Amino acid sequence: MMRGRVLIGIAIGSGLAFVAIAAPLSVSVTDRAGAPLADAVVYVMVRGAKALAEPGATAQIGQRERQFTPRITVIQTGTSVTFPNFDTVRHHVYSFSPIQKFELKLYAGTPTVPVIFDKPGTAVLGCNIHDRMSAWLHVVDTPLFAKTDATGRAVLEIPAGEHRLRVWHYLQPEPGLPQEQALHTGAEPSAATVKLAVQAAAN
Numbered sequence: 433m434m435r436g437r438v439l440i441g442i443a444i445g446s447g448l449a450f451v452a453i454a455a456p457l458s459v460s461v462t463d464r465a466g467a468p469l470a471d472a473v474v475y476v477m478v479r480g481a482k483a484l485a486e487p488g489a490t491a492q493i494g495q496r497e498r499q500f501t502p503r504i505t506v507i508q509t510g511t512s513v514t515f516p517n518f519d520t521v522r523h524h525v526y527s528f529s530p531i532q533k534f535e536l537k538l539y540a541g542t543p544t545v546p547v548i549f550d551k552p553g554t555a556v557l558g559c560n561i562h563d564r565m566s567a568w569l570h571v572v573d574t575p576l577f578a579k580t581d582a583t584g585r586a587v588l589e590i591p592a593g594e595h596r597l598r599v600w601h602y603l604q605p606e607p608g609l610p611q612e613q614a615l616h617t618g619a620e621p622s623a624a625t626v627k628l629a630v631q632a633a634a635n
């Protein structure tokens with residue numbers, strides 16, 4: 433059955449390319465008690481895949497009702513991020529994280545210059561005016577990434593091969609480091625389960 437499969441090309445060295453059959457990989461992420469973990473960042477390091485985003489790649493982290501939206505974002509390295517303010521109050525967005533220290537001083541509307549995230553890792557975002565505003569941005573060296581939904585599940589299209597599956601969640605004690613495991617995928621749909629040593633936040 434070909435449904436659900438796509439063909440993807442991976443450019444190799446001197447202009448040669450091969451086409452690999454990609455198949456869906458379903459990843460289920462749970463906390464240490466086995467409860468589904470939403471907003472986990474799931475990504476796959478595939479040999480030969482481009483680390484950097486295509487030129488012009490953009491993402492948006494807004495502020496609405498004095499919260500960041502979304503609170504958890506995953507982007508590929510090299511992506512430009514804008515921080516539009518949809519509130520009537522002004523915000524002052526900053527990050528002290530080593531991968532990208534920046535500050536967007538007290539503003540309304542959308543700052544004209546986006547912030548480019550050119551290193552992988554985690555940036556924790558805050559607002560100088562509203563202490564309870566926080567958000568996390570995870571920057572990855574692969575185009576194959578997703579966030580888990582409310583059921584703790586994410587689906588990615590992955591070429592057959594030997595890869596590394598990485599999972600990161602903002603509640604991890606070391607916010608910058610993903611959990612990693614080996615991943616073997618074939619031409620058929622596959623599934624993986626990852627248990628993280630975190631406690632899901634009570635809703």
Ligand SMILES: [Cu+2]
Nearest residue numbers: 523559561562
């Ligand atoms: Cu604010």
